Amino acid sequence: MLRRRHKKSRKGCLECKRRHIKCDETRPRCINCSTAQRECPYPVTGDGAENAPAEVPASPGISPTGSGSVSGLGPGPISSEDIEILPEVPPFPTAEYESPKVDMVHMELLNHFLTDGAMVYPLAVARARSIVMEQALRESYLMHQILAISARHLSIIRPHNETFYHTQAMQLQTHALSLFNSIDISYFEASVDNRVPGFIFSAVLGFHGLCDMLSHRNEDFPSVLARFVGYLHLHRGVYHIMEGHWEEIQETDLKPIFDEGMFWFQxxxxxxxxxxxxxxxxxxxxxxxxxxxxxxxxxxxxxxxxxxxxxxxxxxxxxxxxxxxxxxxxxxxxxxxxxxxxxxxxxxxxxxxxxxxxxxxxxxxxxxxxxxxxxxxxxxxxxxxxxxxxxxxxxxxxxxxxxxxxNEPGYSPGLTMARDFTILRPTAADAARIAEIHLAAMDSNPLLHVQFPTPESLEALRAFLATYTASQLDNPVSGVLVARDPETGGVASFAKWDSPSHPENVKLESGDLQYSEGCSREFLDGYVALAEEAKARSFGDKACYRLSFVCTDPANQGQGAGRLLTRRVLEMAAADGLPVYLESTEVAVPMYEKFGFKAIDAFEMEIPTRSGSTALSEIYREVCMLWHPTKAASSQADGMDVCHGTIF
Structure with missing residues (x-):
């Protein structure tokens, strides 16, 4: 293999100097540090010359410093600190490494690739593995990259040794890049056969880059995009290796791989x-x-x-x-x-x-x-x-x-498997059942028993809810749905909401309920005032769906009825392009977070204990939550079978 002598880097980064390797001086991060995912500090001098950016080729849409813009997306352009472009792979000299000593770890990595190659690198199936290994035995840079991806695989499937194998993967990949980049260009130009291992190297290196990109968990989108673009540059380095030689290389040992790739592309x-x-x-x-x-x-x-x-x-x-x-x-x-x-x-x-x-x-x-x-x-x-x-x-x-x-032996389910409930609009005959579910689902809420402290007041509330629900159902666009058990035909759960497309004529808390027998208006009116103040403070009067109730009969909880109803309301809101607002008891907040709701405010009030004491000895608190159509989270909330808030 023809090699070119190199002078030492005098303006390289401190990390490359510490590791005694040649730095290509690319700013803000050199190729060696980018590949190994290390910090890349440069020495600072009085004249500032050391900090001058190195000239590097600009990729389309990315400036030489690595900055770009994200038009039509979020708040502003990507800064140069966000971009972490991984190296491309056209051959150019960077460093000559002293080959590390082969040890038993390398033997383990090679054996792992040979025995589980298709698992480690999915493209290394039986028909291609022999080609890969033949070329890896010919070119040490490819062999080191094969060992690197083998180590990366072990870092995932052996989590107890993750750090060890991940370090091995980075070191082997860094050495592979150094060997590859030290090859004189004339070596590749001498014969198309010399480009075959380069093609395989680029493909495996790109796959390794994909692995590393997918392992990061940075929720800042510009950083995610920068890392993804860097991966694309790395994976598409194959085009630099094959430039001007595509037809020739398709007649080499790689022909079966090219033929299958062309079939996929078509x-x-x-x-x-x-x-x-x-x-x-x-x-x-x-x-x-x-x-x-x-x-x-x-x-x-x-x-x-x-x-x-x-x-x-x-x-x-x-x-x-x-x-x-x-x-x-x-x-x-x-x-x-x-x-x-x-x-x-x-x-x-x-x-x-x-x-x-x-x-x-x-x-x-x-x-x-x-x-x-x-x-x-x-x-x-x-x-x-x-x-x-x-x-x-x-x-x-x-x-x-x-x-x-x-199906596991001894399994005792805390939740029943979800059932095929039918989601539909109730009939007037369901009004009494909805009122019954309402009280049963809200029985554990302390505010209910403060607002309606006697059996007589609760019975008056039940009668009121039945009448009120029947009047809602007379309005064909009112926001009411039920989950009906397909086997029994009975109502297991219901949801109520208010929205521009499903308006309520009169708010429940503003109607005749305050005059019902035994109602404690102090706590009913006090709660209504706090809830409205919180909404005005946190969300204002912007158009939205306001989810009032999701209540499930305790006998049907854990079967998915509440989840199905909630999802249906969210789907309608999404179709209208509107957010969903609700007030939730603290115990239900985690369940709503699984749907993508975010807490935006809260309010609290002092109430007596449920025993009937008049002393204000307990703090009752609710959380104001908001859901956006494109920011919903997982619908795995199987526990969404309790009412989300107080009675009102």
Whole structure:
């Protein structure tokens, strides 16, 4: 292998000096530190010359310092501190390493790759593994990268030794890059066969970059986007290796891999998961090359959702997606175009579909939530479909997990399995049953018994609620739904709300209830005043859905009725593009947080104990919560079968 002598770096970073390796002096982070994910401090001198940015090639949409902009997304551009571009892989000299001594750890890593190669690196299936190993034995930089990805896999599947194997992975990858970058360009130009191991190296290095990108949990979207763009640069380094030699290399030992990759690229999705985003993209007024590239990116994702051509190939398509999509789409991602961010939401959803793959896990749902939370409201409709599908997947996971647990010996369920309740509008004949459920579900709330302290007052309340509900049902657009048991036909739960599309003529607390027999108006009126003040203070009079009650008969709690009703109300609010506001008792706050509600205010009042004492000896508190259509969280809230607040 031809090598070029190098002079020592005199202006390199302190970390490279400490490790006695050559620094390429790229600012703000050199290639060695970026690859190993280390801090990259540079020495400071009086004239400031050491801090001058090095000249590096600018990628489309990314400035030489690594800064870019995210148009139409969130508050402002990405700063240079947000960008952490991982290195590309065109051959240029950086350093010559003294080869580390081979030890038993390396033997373990090699054996792990040879015995579990398809698990470690999904593209290393039987038909390709022999090619990979043949080339790795030929070129040490490729062998070190193979050992690095093997160590990265062990860091995940052996969590008790995670730090050890992760460190091994970073050290081996750093050494692999150093060996690769020290190769003289003339070596690759001498023969196309010399580019074969470079192609494999770039592919494995890109996969390693994807693993590292998916492992991070930074909820700051500019940082997430910067890391994702860095991964794309790394994975697409294969184009630099093969530039001008694509036809020749397809006739080498890599021909079977290229033929299969071309087959994948030409596939067209047949399912409907991506219909919504495809229609929006076609109407978005993109340039011709952008439109074609984005539609190809969508086609590949639809194939993943379809599970075609086979389960193994689906994994290959998804992990190669960043390298397969056309360049115009990559440019849109680099510049943060919101249309591209919406497509990324589907990519992250597809990742969640393959969460069983070792390097994916829960990364898909995490990244999808970050994108959805960051997009401005005018783009919320673009990502509503993937988010709703994610919620369905998560709910299915929860039910499957509970089903598996219920089959374990000695299992004593705390919650009954969800049932197929029918969600529909009640009839006038259901009014009395709704009133009965209302009182039964609210029985544990201390404020109810302060406001209606005697059996006679509670009976008067029950009669009032039955009459009031019947009057609501006379209004065809009033906000009332029930969950009906399909076997018995009985009502198990109900939800009530107020909204611009489901208005109430008279608020319950403002009507004749205050005159009912035995009502303690001091605590009824006092609660109403505090609740309205809190809403005015925290949310004002902006249009919203105001969820008043979600109450489930105690005999039916834990069966999912309350969850289904809540989801239905959230879906209607999302269709209207409106948030949902509610007041919740503190015990129910965690359940609403699972739906994506956020606490925005709270209020409290002093009340007597339930025993009937007149002394104000207890603090009653409620939390004001708000849900936005694109910021909902998991619908796994199986416990959502109790009333969320007080009686009013």
């Amino acid at each position: 596939m067209v999705g047949k399912g409907h998961e991506c219909d919504d985003i495809r229609e929006r993209i076609e109407l978005a007024g993109l340039e011709t090359d952008e439109l074609e590239a984005t539609c190809k990116a969508i086609d590949l994702l639809q194939c993943v959702f379809d599970g075609q051509p086979d389960p193994v190939s689906v994994i290959h398509v998804l992990i190669s997606w960043g390298a397969m999509v056309p360049k115009p789409f990559i440019n849109m991602v680099e510049t943060g175009r919101p249309e591209a961010m919406a497509v990324l939401a589907y990519y992250f959803l597809a990742l969640h579909r393959l969460r069983h793959v070792w390097m994916i896990g829960d990364a898909g749902q995490f990244l999808l939530r970050v994108v959805v939370d960051y997009l401005n409201p005018e783009w919320s409709a673009w990502v509503e479909k993937p988010y709703r599908l994610l919620m369905d997947y998560l709910e299915g996971d929860a039910l499957e997990s509970q089903h598996q647990l219920s």
